[in-house]
Amino acid sequence: MLQVIDQIRPASGSQQTQPAPDRVVIINDVSQVRGGATNVALHSAALLGDSGIPVTYFTGDHGLHSEPRLRNADVVAVGGKHILRTALPRAALDGLYNVSAEQRLAAWIAANDTPGTIYHLHGWSKILSPSVFRALRPVAKRLIVNAHDFFLVCPNGGYFNFRSESPCELRPMSASCLLSSCDRRNYAHKLWRSARQEIRRAVFDFASGARVLAVHEGMLPHLERGGIPRARLATLRNPVTPWCPRRIEAERNKVFLFVGRLEEDKGVDLLLAAARDANVRVRVIGSGPLEGKLAGIYPEVEFTGWKSANDMPALVRDARALVMPSRYREPFGLVAFEALASGLPVVVSSSAMIADELSEVGAGISCDPYDRDAFSKALSILASNNELTASMSDLAYANAARFSLTPSEWAQRLVSYYSDALQEAVA
Structure with a gap:
């Protein structure tokens, strides 16, 4: 395993020879840290902005938080709420397909997209919903999707049966999967999440050109089993900054x-x-x-x-x-x-x-x-x-x-993936 990590680390002194993107649009449910995925999304906004790459941060919430890592980014906010803080049946409907999120993102793309713009999707299951995938179809070849979890393929997001308290080996969305009461809440919630997954599959095909970045090598076979072509998968572990620079005794x-x-x-x-x-x-x-x-x-x-x-x-x-x-x-x-x-x-x-x-x-x-x-x-x-x-x-x-990678190494590797996507888009 450690040899795998060494392989993803850029060689010392390596130079980025491919052109950088004109702009990176970071897409995420929220603009305030409440989990690792958002922390990485905000961290990338700061690192890219500091390196001189223009950044737009597209968020499902109101975008009103004083997050210092968005200091150099243009913030575009849908103005939505987390589905758990929204009353039924609105939460159920928006969770399946948030029309406002699709319209807002599609409008931004129509007005601002360039051949050099990269789109990087982090979190979508809490506010934005599968609707953003539909808005991103015209720019699929310049789309990077981070797999921080398994929601891209697995209805409950964990490849785990919370009822039997054991890892799940079923093929996502197969008959056996749909019949399995694996959700940590109840079977009705599993069916709702399965419907959301089916909508995601219907509106976006990962064979269309998008690249999925898994945060751990162990995710790759599970993502592939869930329907994402192996050729569209890569691994990029999250950047790590220690809490304390010296060893805690x-x-x-x-x-x-x-x-x-x-x-x-x-x-x-x-x-x-x-x-x-x-x-x-x-x-x-x-x-x-x-x-x-x-x-x-x-x-x-x-x-x-x-x-x-x-x-x-x-x-x-x-x-x-x-x-x-x-x-x-x-x-x-x-x-x-x-x-x-x-x-x-x-x-x-x-x-x-x-x-x-x-x-x-x-x-x-x-x-x-x-x-x-x-x-x-x-x-x-x-x-x-x-x-x-x-x-x-x-x-x-x-x-x-x-x-893992340091923030600077991670940013270098990330921009390399962006450049690869731009080259592939025009090939």
Whole structure:
């Protein structure tokens, strides 16, 4: 696995010889960070803008947030709301096909598109809906789609059966898939998501020229099984900036961290139950619908709410490890690599795609988050063994660069993909 990562890293001193795009249009559900995908979208806006490439940030929300990474970007906002914060039946209808999003994006393309404009779609399943794919059909050969998850092919987005608590091996949208009650909510929600997936398939064919960038090599066979041609797939791991530039001396600390959305798929409830059994301290950094409920059940846990990147160093310096207990096949887990680069060991779900490589290097522990006893034992071992924690911390800090790209390397690689798309479009 580590050899694969070395292959995607640009060679030292390599030069970008292909022409850069005239403009990059970054398309994403939201303009305020509440997850890794949006963080990457905003990060790309800043990196591209700072390099002199004009950027338009097309967002499904109101675009009114004071996000500093959009300082050099033109912001175009649909003015919509997250489907979970929209009343039924409007949420169900807009989630299937957001007419306003399609019209706004199609109008922008008609008025502003040039042969040198690149379109980069990140998130679409929360506000924008499959409708944006229809608007993007005329520019498909200059379209890059980031696969931060599996929603491009899988109805529930995780290639995971939340009912049986096991990875799913079915072909997405096959008869067996449609009959499977795998959604974490209920079967009716699975059918709604399947209808959304069928609309996405109907309005856009990935063989038309768009390129899909997966954030982990392990995603490729699953995306291909879901109908995306192998020739249209590539891998580009997300850029990583450590929370702290110097190694955190984790062996001196006591606090276990959770960083991310407080939703069931992220497994924060599984962590808190196991942590109580292990009698270890937990700090939860993030927000989401489970926050109030979990704060009531676990008064001993510190809930900080969502914090910016500038807040993170002060919140992680006293940490012993990061825990990423996702219920599903977590494709990348940006926070895990931010922790590793800061010298924090990572306790990761065994279903996560990074589990094997972390264990291979000795920088983390993988376990089944559904197995409460085993999960609790893993936390207890790490909490009580300073020698083991120090070794994992050293290995994490020393090997972090082997797992991912720096922001500058990532931006260089991204622009190379853009240039390839431009050349292919005119071929």
